[in-house]
Amino acid sequence: MQIASLPYLDEHATVVEAGADDVWRSLLETLDRSFSRPGAAGYARLVRCDDRSASGPRPLVEGSVLPGFRVVAAVPGQELALQGRHRFSSYALIFRLDEAAPGRTRLRAESRAVFPGPAGGVYRLLVIGTGGHGVGVRRMLSGIGRRSEERKWARS
Numbered sequence: 222m223q224i225a226s227l228p229y230l231d232e233h234a235t236v237v238e239a240g241a242d243d244v245w246r247s248l249l250e251t252l253d254r255s256f257s258r259p260g261a262a263g264y265a266r267l268v269r270c271d272d273r274s275a276s277g278p279r280p281l282v283e284g285s286v287l288p289g290f291r292v293v294a295a296v297p298g299q300e301l302a303l304q305g306r307h308r309f310s311s312y313a314l315i316f317r318l319d320e321a322a323p324g325r326t327r328l329r330a331e332s333r334a335v336f337p338g339p340a341g342g343v344y345r346l347l348v349i350g351t352g353g354h355g356v357g358v359r360r361m362l363s364g365i366g367r368r369s370e371e372r373k374w375a376r377s
Contacts (some may be wrong), residue, residue: 224293224304224313227333231355234329235362236321239369241298244318244326247368248301249280251361256287265289268307290314309344310336314358328365330358 237244255261257275265273265288277285277292281301285292293313294302301316312334321327332354336345348354 222306222311222335224302224315224333227311227313227335230332230334230349231358232329232331233355233358233362234327235359235366237326237328237366237369238324239326239366239373240324241318241320241326243372244328244365244369245298246280247365247372248316248318248328251365251368252287252301252303253279253281255361256289261288265307268309270305270307272305309341310334326369328362330362332358 239247253275262274270289272286272291273288275287279285281287281292281295283292283295285295287303289307290303290305292301293304294300299318302313303315304311304313306312312332315331315333317329317331319327319329334345334349336342
C-alpha cells in the first residue's frame with residue numbers, strides 16, 4: 222500500500238535549536254536506538270509485523286529495517302519515511318525537517334494508518350483512542366530535539 226493512500230491520523234511538531242544536519246543525525250540515531258531495543262522486536266513479533274528485526278545499512282537509508290518499519294524514503298536533512306504492516310494495521314510515519322529560522326529546525330512527524338476489520342478497530346481504539354500514540358510520538362520528538370541541541374553545543 223502506498224503511503225499517500227493511507228488515511229491521515231495526526232501530525233506532531235517541535236522546533237529544535239539546531240540546524241537540519243544535527244537534527245537529521247539525531248533523528249536517525251534516536252530511531253535506531255529506540256526501535257532496536259528488545260521490547261520493540263518483541264512487540265513486532267507479537268503483532269506479526271512484516272519486519273520484525275533491525276537489518277540493513279546504518280545509519281538508516283532507504284531499505285534499512287527497524288522492528289515494525291522499513292525505510293521507504295530518506296532525503297538527508299529533509300524527509301525520512303517509514304512504512305510498516307502487521308495483522309491489525311498498515312501504517313506510515315513520516316518525519317519532515319524544515320528551517321524554522323536560521324539555526325532552528327522544525328521537526329514534524331506525520332502518522333498515517335488504516336485499521337481494517339473489527340480487530341483493527343479495537344487496535345485503533347487501544348493505540349490511538351487512548352492517546353498513547355500521541356504521547357509516544359511527542360516524547361520521541363522531544364528526545365530528538367534534546368539530542369540535536371546537545372550535539373550542536375558539543376561542537377561549539
